Amino acid sequence: MLSMNQPMMEHIEKIVSSDRRYGPGAYAFVMEALSYTQKRFRRERHVTGEELLVGVGELAVRQFGPLALPVFQRWGMRSSEDVGYVVFNLVEHGVLGKQEEDTFDSFRNGRDLEAVFSEEYRKQLAKVTRRLR
Numbered sequence: 240m241l242s243m244n245q246p247m248m249e250h251i252e253k254i255v256s257s258d259r260r261y262g263p264g265a266y267a268f269v270m271e272a273l274s275y276t277q278k279r280f281r282r283e284r285h286v287t288g289e290e291l292l293v294g295v296g297e298l299a300v301r302q303f304g305p306l307a308l309p310v311f312q313r314w315g316m317r318s319s320e321d322v323g324y325v326v327f328n329l330v331e332h333g334v335l336g337k338q339e340e341d342t343f344d345s346f347r348n349g350r351d352l353e354a355v356f357s358e359e360y361r362k363q364l365a366k367v368t369r370r371l372r
Contacts, residue, residue, distance in 0.1 A: 247334070254328050261325055265314035269325045272298045273335075285338060288345025291326065292319050296355040300363055307356040318351045 251266045269291075276286045276294025286294070299307040316322065323346025329335040 250329075250332055250334050254332050254334075258324075258328055260315050261321065261328075262314040265311070265316050265321075265325050266329065268299070268314070269295070269322065269329065270334075288323060288326070288341065288343075289348070292322060292346065292348065292350075292355070295322055296352075296359040299352075300356055300359040305360060307360070308353050311352050311356075316352060319346050319348050319355070321352075322346055 247267075247270070248263075251263050254266060255261070255263050272295045273286065273291060275298045276291050277283065279294055279297070280286055280290050282290075299311065303310050311317070316325070320343075323343050326335065326346070327337075327343060330337045330341075
């Protein structure tokens with residue numbers, strides 16, 4: 240996980256104190272997932288909500304493997320909408336910017352994180368298995 244600098248941690252602490260639904264780790268992870276997603280989609284700045292959800296799934300499974308779901312549940316995140324709430328809390332507190340076309344609806348795909356992580360875990364497991372053959 241990225242090491243967060245002191246000003247970033249102070250922003251996260253303020254956000255968590257105003258919205259206790261999500262733990263500090265959720266915000267730090269979303270920031271890291273944003274960076275990962277920008278690299279994955281070769282974007283210097285803006286990524287869409289849909290792209291970020293892909294990045295969240297991939298990075299979570301890479302970092303936490305089959306423990307991704309329990310980690311996210313501990314942070315209070317259970318669905319794609321929870322990722323959206325974290326993102327828009329970061330926007331509201333000036334940590335992230337948004338473009339006019341960015342809406343919360345891009346996080347309303349109705350998928351719970353268990354489905355996202357199990358699908359991504361199966362993909363990564365299949366890649367490893369193919370390499371071992």
